[in-house]
Each structure stands twice: as structure tokens, then as C-alpha cells.
Amino acid sequence: MYVASMSAARHMLALLKSRVAGDDKQFFAVAMQLAAHEARLGHIKVAQQMRDLIDEAKKRASSVQNQVGLFVVPQARPDLAGLVSVSCPDVRLSSMVLPKALEGRLGRILTEMRQQERLRNHGLSARRKILLIGPPGSGKTLTAAALAGELHLPLFSILLEGVITKFMGETASKLRLIFEAMAQTPGVYLFDEFDAFGARRTEMNDVGEIRRVLNSFLQLLEQDASSGLIVAATNHPDLLDRALFRRFDDVVRYDLPDEQTVKLILACRLALFHTEGVEWDRVVHDAKGLSQAELARAADEAAKQAVLKESCEITTAGLASAVEERKLASR
Numbered sequence: 001m002y003v004a005s006m007s008a009a010r011h012m013l014a015l016l017k018s019r020v021a022g023d024d025k026q027f028f029a030v031a032m033q034l035a036a037h038e039a040r041l042g043h044i045k046v047a048q049q050m051r052d053l054i055d056e057a058k059k060r061a062s063s064v065q066n067q068v069g070l071f072v073v074p075q076a077r078p079d080l081a082g083l084v085s086v087s088c089p090d091v092r093l094s095s096m097v098l099p100k101a102l103e104g105r106l107g108r109i110l111t112e113m114r115q116q117e118r119l120r121n122h123g124l125s126a127r128r129k130i131l132l133i134g135p136p137g138s139g140k141t142l143t144a145a146a147l148a149g150e151l152h153l154p155l156f157s158i159l160l161e162g163v164i165t166k167f168m169g170e171t172a173s174k175l176r177l178i179f180e181a182m183a184q185t186p187g188v189y190l191f192d193e194f195d196a197f198g199a200r201r202t203e204m205n206d207v208g209e210i211r212r213v214l215n216s217f218l219q220l221l222e223q224d225a226s227s228g229l230i231v232a233a234t235n236h237p238d239l240l241d242r243a244l245f246r247r248f249d250d251v252v253r254y255d256l257p258d259e260q261t262v263k264l265i266l267a268c269r270l271a272l273f274h275t276e277g278v279e280w281d282r283v284v285h286d287a288k289g290l291s292q293a294e295l296a297r298a299a300d301e302a303a304k305q306a307v308l309k310e311s312c313e314i315t316t317a318g319l320a321s322a323v324e325e326r327k328l329a330s331r
Helices: 002-021 024-040 044-076 100-114 116-120 140-151 170-184 209-223 242-247 259-269 280-286 292-308 316-329
Strands: 084-087 129-133 155-158 188-191 229-234 250-253
Touching: 024 044, 100 116, 100 140, 100 250, 129 140, 129 242, 140 155, 140 188, 140 229, 170 209, 209 242, 259 280, 259 292, 280 316, 292 316
Parallel strands: 129 229, 129 250, 155 188, 188 229
Antiparallel strands: 084 155
């Protein structure tokens, strides 16, 4: 009885943490685990009621997302179909494990975005054109989603395959459509893999189109006076034209996590499991060099192994093995 009570308490704690963090995906996952726990105790009717409520909540969340996407793109701007994808992120910065300095810089961006009118009244502009640079898997794309969630704005992800074409002048025209949409529809506009737009104008294979696209982007970015947030992200800042850096209000650099952050990421990801016996010094040392995304995958792999063994305990060997597997995969 004590074990069952402790298990329910751990689930309830994880449920509250995910709700406070605004992480609906984690909230639903924990709720389903709690329903399964009730079923194992023989509370079949209660477990079924919980599953029905979770299914209904998921349907409503999906309906809201679909309504936003359908309204903004096909109805308001049919010419943007194929150029952007729209989502309503529920992730928050509090659900990300970030170094204090980085968390502070992102918090400052949010504060200025929320106080745009106040700043304008004093002849000042908010930081709303942001460049994120850093290695793959370091959290740049997730940051854009978290900023959108914090500001309660839709996230418009620019689709490279729809915008960049081989026809001369067409890419610049499509970029212009996107910037026109920014003025009409506030949101967080994410240009991922930004080096595709901002490659240096001195590239050897440049036949003129790279210069035209970059010049168009520079001009559009400088002229933009919308109220939304523009986020560009790249793994290759060395490929960007230097003129771009001056056009952004802030350049935020991401690094691979330090030892303290490594432990926090793994521990938070494994909050539903018993990790008291894990030799953290060994695991953290072995995980050096992995990105935030790879650490999350390693934690999930260790968790799956525990679940399949019908155990709630994470062992040092199991977690170290998952970490080593991710290191081999990332080479």
C-alpha cells in the first residue's frame, strides 16, 4: 500500500510540474500513466473516466491549433500556403533547462516585447529581431516555440522548400509576401537554417541570385516595423554575411551544456523514475559533448528500458549505455 501511495504521489507531483510549466504533452503523458496506475489497482471505472477526459482534452487542444492554422494561412493569406506552417506552441521557457545567463537574455526579450507600447512612447524600440546561433540540438528551435508560447502568439515557421526556388527573383518575391504578412498578423516568425537566406555575398558559386536574396532580406528586415517577433536560427554563423549581424536587435549564442546543465536535463527528463542510485559524476562525465536534444533522447532511452523491464528504477549502467549510444550516433 505504501509503494502504491508513493507511486501515485510521484505521478501527481509530475502532473502538477507539467501543468505549471505549460507542457501539455508531458501533462497528458503523466495523466495516462496515472490512469494506468489506477487500472492496475483495480479501479477500472475511474481509470476509464480518466482516459475519456484525457482524450476529450486532446481533441479540444488539437481543434484550437487547427482553427488558428486554417484561419491565418488559407483564409487570411492564401498566397502564403506552402510558404509557412503555423502552430500554437504550449511550451514555456520554464520547461527548458537553460543556463542562467541565457535565461536572463531571453527573459529580457520577453519583457521588451510585452512592453512595446511603453518603449515606443519614449522613442525606444523593443528587441524583436533576434538571431540565434549555436550547434545542432542546442535548443534554438525550441526557444522560438517557447517565446511564442510565452507571448501567446502563433508560431510561423518558414518552409525553406516553399520559399527558395531556382527561378531568378522568385525567392525574393516570396520573402516579401512573408514580411507583408508580418505586418498584418502578429506572431513569432521563425527562419530556421537561416544560412540558406543569409549566405555571404562573396561565395564562389554565387551567380547573382544569392546577392539578390540577401539584399532583399536585408532591406525587408530593416524596413520591418511590425509588432511580432522575428527569430532567425543557424548552426553555421560563419556562413552568414556580416551585414546581417548589424540588422538584428540581439544575437544570442547557444553552447553545448556544461556539467551542471547536463545533470539537470537528465534528472528533469527522468523525474518520474527512481534515480537515487545513479552515479551522476560518471554519467555526466560520459555525456560531455552531447547537445541538449541528444541528452533528452538518452534519458528517454534509459526510461524506455526501465519501463520494458517493469521497473521504475534508472540504473547507472542503463543511463550510461544510453548516453554512449547517443555519442556513437552523433559522430
